[in-house]
Amino acid sequence: MSKQWTAAVVGGGMGGKLSLNALAASERFALTAACDLRAEVREALSASYPGITVFASHEEMLAQCPTEVVCVSTYPSSHEEVALAALESGVSGILVEKPLGHTFESGRRILAAIAAKQIPVAVPHGLLAKATPLEIIRRVQDNEIGRLVLIEIQCNGWDILNAGIHWLHFCRMLTPGDAPRSVHAAIDASTRTYRDGLQVETAAITSIVHASGLRVVLHTGDEIPVNVPSKSFVFRLIGERGVIEFWGWENGYLLKGEKATPQELAITGHRRHLENLADQMDGIAPLDDTIARASLSALEICEAAYLSGEYRVQVTLPLAGFLPPDPFTDWQPGQPYSGTNGGRDGRAFG
């Protein structure tokens, strides 16, 4: 058997448990420690994973029980601090939950620090560890539906950053050579909805235009009517020669109206991502940060969408060049033009 890598998890919530369960189930790892700020979570961790040592902070854990792998499963705003501390402790591999950071810049700094250490990174996007989406990526890239022109995503009960980032990540993995050029979002926040520690939208529509002309149109929000009965998520990949429809986490899809149901992978989810990490640490597979870089690109789109909604502007990428517009605008599309106060004549171009 290949080497067993010692591993620990920071944050024992929903995301952390996905890593804890995966590490406990995999013979490639020896789960040795976990930490959480909350006493009741620490108690539950000790009960669920009896062999491990549980700490109240990542500093204590990294100092007293350093491991070869650390999974960063806290809230996005602390990913950077925890990931940098884990790198400093000398890990051989690291998992950082999506979204990589609470901002694109924070996520960029995390990936840059990991790259500087030349160690593998996993960002556990579930769609990339499932048979259906992987088969769809292959078939689209094999040109089975021709040039992609539109991806429509309907996502009920979720928002751009918590679930939308998985969908946008899938799109980035589907068309890696096609750079997103602009992001335009309209966002209704009237119900003051929060989800997983974030203020999120009541309803939003986000349009992303790529260099090739491909549009990705993402509908998110609390009560999004989905136009396939009994589904919460619908993806339509529209190519010049056909359409693929699938339903998020569900196995199976329609290609040109024909149902296909691939055999699910023997190992899915966080365990698959972690075992890919182990392959890279073992030297069985080359270092590959494609999934992580696509996650950062998806985070850039999420941030651009929220900025677009906030400032009512189309945001061009890369986001580093974004400057908020002058906060004052008296221009109300749909209202009569007074003939004064400047502006530009739309009939004079286009």
Ligand SMILES: NC(=O)c1ccc[n+]([C@@H]2O[C@H](COP(=O)([O-])OP(=O)(O)OC[C@H]3O[C@@H](n4cnc5c(N)ncnc54)[C@H](O)[C@@H]3O)[C@@H](O)[C@H]2O)c1
């Ligand atoms: N990849 C996936 O499918 C998936 C699924 C669920 C959550 N997540 C991600 O996991 C991350 C955590 O989300 P969650 O749903 O588990 O949240 P959660 O609220 O369920 O749990 C977070 C836990 O982290 C602990 N924590 C926070 N800061 C900490 C710190 N500095 N040190 C130690 N513990 C700390 C909290 O006390 C809490 O118990 C997020 O980035 C989220 O997007 C990913």
